[in-house]
Amino acid sequence: MVIEHIDAQIPGAILDRHDFRGDQTIVVAKETLLALVDLLHGEGFQFLVDITAVDWPERPNIQGGGAAGRFDVVYHWLNLASQERLRVKVPVADGATVPTLTGRFKTADWFEREVFDLFGIRFEGHPNMKRLLTWDDFPGHALRKDFPLDGGDVFCMEGCTAPYNNGERGGE
Amino acid sequence: MDSIALSRQMLDGDKMIVNMGPSHPTTHGTLRIILELQGETITKATPEMGYLHRGVEKLGENLSYQQFIPLTDRLNYCSSIMNNVGYTTAVEKLLDIQIPKRAQQIRVLVSELARIADHLVCVGVNAVDIGAFTAFLYLFRQRETIYDLFEMAAGQRLHTSFTRIGGLFRDIPEGFVPLCERFLVECEESLDEMENLLSHNPIWHDRTKGIGAISAEDAVNWGYTGPCLRAAGVPQDLRKAQPYLGYETYDFDIPIGTTGDVFDRYLVRTEEMRQSLRIIRQVLDRLEPGPVMIDDPKVALPPKEKVYTRMESLIHHFKLIMHGMDMPVGEVYSATEAANGELGFYIVSDGGKNPYRIRVRPPCLPIFSSFEDQVKGGLIADAVAVLGAMNVIAGELDR
Numbered sequence: 001m002v003i004e005h006i007d008a009q010i011p012g013a014i015l016d017r018h019d020f021r022g023d024q025t026i027v028v029a030k031e032t033l034l035a036l037v038d039l040l041h042g043e044g045f046q047f048l049v050d051i052t053a054v055d056w057p058e059r060p061n062i063q064g065g066g067a068a069g070r071f072d073v074v075y076h077w078l079n080l081a082s083q084e085r086l087r088v089k090v091p092v093a094d095g096a097t098v099p100t101l102t103g104r105f106k107t108a109d110w111f112e113r114e115v116f117d118l119f120g121i122r123f124e125g126h127p128n129m130k131r132l133l134t135w136d137d138f139p140g141h142a143l144r145k146d147f148p149l150d151g152g153d154v155f156c157m158e159g160c161t162a163p164y165n166n167g168e169r170g171g172e
Numbered sequence: 173m174d175s176i177a178l179s180r181q182m183l184d185g186d187k188m189i190v191n192m193g194p195s196h197p198t199t200h201g202t203l204r205i206i207l208e209l210q211g212e213t214i215t216k217a218t219p220e221m222g223y224l225h226r227g228v229e230k231l232g233e234n235l236s237y238q239q240f241i242p243l244t245d246r247l248n249y250c251s252s253i254m255n256n257v258g259y260t261t262a263v264e265k266l267l268d269i270q271i272p273k274r275a276q277q278i279r280v281l282v283s284e285l286a287r288i289a290d291h292l293v294c295v296g297v298n299a300v301d302i303g304a305f306t307a308f309l310y311l312f313r314q315r316e317t318i319y320d321l322f323e324m325a326a327g328q329r330l331h332t333s334f335t336r337i338g339g340l341f342r343d344i345p346e347g348f349v350p351l352c353e354r355f356l357v358e359c360e361e362s363l364d365e366m367e368n369l370l371s372h373n374p375i376w377h378d379r380t381k382g383i384g385a386i387s388a389e390d391a392v393n394w395g396y397t398g399p400c401l402r403a404a405g406v407p408q409d410l411r412k413a414q415p416y417l418g419y420e421t422y423d424f425d426i427p428i429g430t431t432g433d434v435f436d437r438y439l440v441r442t443e444e445m446r447q448s449l450r451i452i453r454q455v456l457d458r459l460e461p462g463p464v465m466i467d468d469p470k471v472a473l474p475p476k477e478k479v480y481t482r483m484e485s486l487i488h489h490f491k492l493i494m495h496g497m498d499m500p501v502g503e504v505y506s507a508t509e510a511a512n513g514e515l516g517f518y519i520v521s522d523g524g525k526n527p528y529r530i531r532v533r534p535p536c537l538p539i540f541s542s543f544e545d546q547v548k549g550g551l552i553a554d555a556v557a558v559l560g561a562m563n564v565i566a567g568e569l570d571r
Contacts, residue, residue, distance in 0.1 A: 020502040021265055047392055049507075050533040054520055074518070076505055076533075080392065080406070083413050087505060107395030110541040118229075133222035133570060142230055149234050 002043050002079075002086060009039055025087040030098050033090055037104055045077040045086060048101065051111035053119045055145045061093050069093035071121055075101075092121060100126040118143035186210060190552070194223050198301045198556045201566030205543065205555070212551050217544040224570040232530035236496045237263050237337060240530065245331040247515075247532060248568040250293050251286035253322065254510045255568075256335040261416060262506035262517035263337045266499065269471060274462040275339040276417045281352075281455040282325060282334060283417075284448040288359065289318040290511030290563070291399075291441040298438070298560030299370060302379045302553070307369045314359045321355065324348050336473075337497070338466035349456060356449055356456075363445060370438070380435035384546045384558040391432060394545075395538030398513025400562065403440045404432030410509035422451050434561040471497055496525030512536050512563055534568040 003026060007014055013036060016027040028036055054072045061070045069091040077086045092098050100123040101108040112123040113132040120141035122129060131138060140147050193204035202223035208216035228247070232240050244255040257279050264271060271279075292315045296308040319329040325344050326332040334340060370376045386396070391404035401408055409426045411419040427443035429436030465472045473492055474485035501523045507516040513535030520529040539562050546562075547555040 021268060021504050023504055025503070048395060049514065050505075050516060050518065050531070052518060052531045052533075054529045074531075076516070076518070080408055085505065087503075105395070106390075106393050106545075107538045107541065110537060114537075131222075133225040135222070142227055147230075149230065 002040070002045070002084065005043060006036065006039060010035055023085065023087060025089060027089045027091065030090050030092055030096075033088075033101075034099050036088065037101060040077060040086070041104060044079045044081050045084075047078040047080050048105040048107050048111075049076040049078050049085075051075050051101075051108060051115060053115045053121055053143075055119060055143065057145045069096065071119060073098050073115065073121060094120075097122045097124040099124050102126055117141065120144065187215065192555070193220075198559060200297060200560075201564065201569075203540075203564060203566055203569065205559075207552065207555065209552060212553075214547050214550055214552060214555060217547050217555065219540060219543045221540070221566075222570050224566040226571065228571040229530055229532060232527055234526060236525050237499070237527065238496075240527070241335065242331065242333045244532075245333055246567050247534065247571065248290070248510060248512060248565045249330055250565060251290035251511045252330060253282045253286045253326070253332045253334050254290075254508070255515065256333060257283050257417075258506070258508040258510060258515045259517055260335040260337050261508055262504060262519055265506045266502065266504045266519055266521060267337070267471065267497070268500075269338060269466060269468065271339045271466055272463045273418075274343075274460060275464040275466075277455050277459055278325075278340055278344055278464060279335065280417050280419065280422070281344075281452055281459075282322070282332075284451045284455075285318050285321060285352075287448050287511045288445045289315050291445050292318075294511075294560070294563040295366070295438055295441050298434070298557070299376070301556050301560045302376075304370060304373070304376060307366045310362050310365045310369070314355070314362045317351070317355045317358070321348060321351060324351070336465065338468065338471040340464040343464045349459070352452065352456060356453060359449060360446070363442065367442060371442075377435065379553075379557055380438060380561075381433060382431070383434045383550065383554045384432070384437075384561060386432040386542075386546070388432075390542075390545075394542040396513070396542075397535050397538075398509070398511070399437055399440045399444060400432070400539050401513065402426065403429035403436035405430050410507055410514060414507070416508060422454050424448075424451050434557050437561045499523055499525075507533070510535060512565065512568070513539070532568075532571055534571065536562065536564045536569050540564045540569060 003017060003024060010032060013028050013032040014026050015029060018025050052074050054074060056070060059070055060068050062068050071092050073090045073092055075088040090098060098121060100112055110132055112126055113130060115121055116123065116129055117131040117133050118141055134142065188209040190207045190209055191204065192207055194202045204220040206218040207214055228243050231243060241256055241259060244259040245252040247255045292311045296311040299307045322332055323329050325348060326334040386404050388405045391401050391406060396404065405428055407426050407428050412426055424447045427440050429440050469488040474488050478485035479489045499521045501521055503520045505516055505518045507514045515535055516533030518531040519527050522528040546558045
């Protein structure tokens with residue numbers, strides 16, 4: 001029901017949608033995310049349950065248009081009044097940023113930090129974009145599919161240029 | 173780096189910086205809070221976490237669906253059976269299968285026992301932290317009985333791994349129900365004793381009332397779930413709101429508080445334990461004989477004696493162990509009401525033997541993220557009370 005409202009209010013926002021085992025999922029572009037969040041908040045989806053991401057290294061790593069970009073940032077919302085759940089997926093390319101939701105939802109703060117820590121996706125406008133679970137010098141982002149399961153040589157602290165991280169350092 | 177390194181600039185002046193943790197008695201696990209103090213008053217609190225990060229989600233991508241169950245034990249280790257139940261419920265949603273009635277009933281039974289055990293630890297330890305030691309002793313006697321029951325059912329006290337996808341790995345043994353009946357009576361008495369010690373204790377009131385108070389809107393905005401959310405006055409309990417495992421057929425109430433402070437959280441947890449006892453009573457009354465594992469050779473392992481004697485069972489056994497279950501392609505989010513709140517599992521399947529992505533939504537992470545908000549302006553002793561009432565379990569927080 002809420003999906004029809006979204007479609008009416010922000011035409012063209014929903015790039016894709018599916019319904020699997022009763023879980024409603026919509027895919028939106030990151031440009032429309034903030035407008036969508038305002039709308040959802042007004043519709044009663046005031047409970048941001050979770051933010052996470054999924055890595056699809058085989059997907060073309062380009063920004064814009066449908067399910068393109070290496071990552072999906074996945075949001076789960078809950079409407080406390082109607083107990084309706086909604087999953088919103090935002091495709092994002094490696095190196096691109098997603099607008100932060102910390103302005104609207106305080107709970108987004110740590111969830112976004114965790115996504116940054118484990119996937120390396122930056123959230124634009126986040127007040128404290130630092131790693132949450134691993135330490136600041138940790139090489140790489142652990143939940144990327146190309147990060148080795150055994151962790152690689154995580155103890156190289158200073159001047160570490162881990163191959164799976166393009167030499168980029170974790171913290172700023 | 174500014175939160176970790178104590179620069180000379182930070183050390184100068186009137187401010188005192190105190191490290192609480194990573195191994196402080198009141199953190200009950202490995203987490204660290206950097207407190208900035210002006211005298212006894214907290215001006216800034218920076219929580220640091222990740223000391224118990226084991227990469228559970230990464231490991232899950234490299235294990236089969238069944239093999240992930242032991243890892244869920246190590247999330248909230250105070251009530252590990254509930255994590256088993258939550259995870260297997262999520263996979264069953266992905267597979268779209270229904271487990272037998274007896275398996276559902278036993279899952280409810282052990283979940284509620286685990287909820288009591290978790291709340292006992294939380295309330296007991298919270299009381300110890302702020303100087304009321306006696307209640308803890310009365311409570312831990314009951315927790316011991318619960319762990320005896322778990323040992324009877326699963327063979328393990330803490331890391332139970334009791335459930336399997338499609339049911340349970342075995343039925344509850346003889347002697348379980350009589351001990352459980354005795355526990356129902358004794359636990360009620362222990363809760364009465366605990367309430368006599370705490371509920372009207374003026375020192376307990378002074379230490380807990382108004383500490384960590386939070387409004388309903390803020391609690392929702394911070395992503396609170398479970399007893400902490402209900403203490404703030406939001407009657408959200410997944411057992412009622414989105415029933416699973418047949419919770420809609422049980423008669424129980426959802427206690428809610430008004431102010432969300434430490435005292436209300438204590439009251440909500442106490443009442444929830446009594447409600448859980450009510451549910452266990454009802455389960456024991458209606459427990460009916462039957463299988464505890466789904467009758468589907470594509471999901472459930474065949475009994476061992478059949479594997480050795482029948483060709484068909486041997487093939488199923490081989491296929492399940494070597495190739496895993498036939499998983500549909502898709503993604504599900506399934507949430508259960510764990511002792512701390514909404515424990516969610518988000519599973520993305522690409523049809524392979526292992527999950528493509530498995531995400532654990534820990535209930536205490538959003539609650540702990542509000543820590544600075546909760547203690548700012550308070551005294552250092554209040555931080556201890558708030559931390560205890562949040563029931564932060566590091567295994568679940570860091571995964």
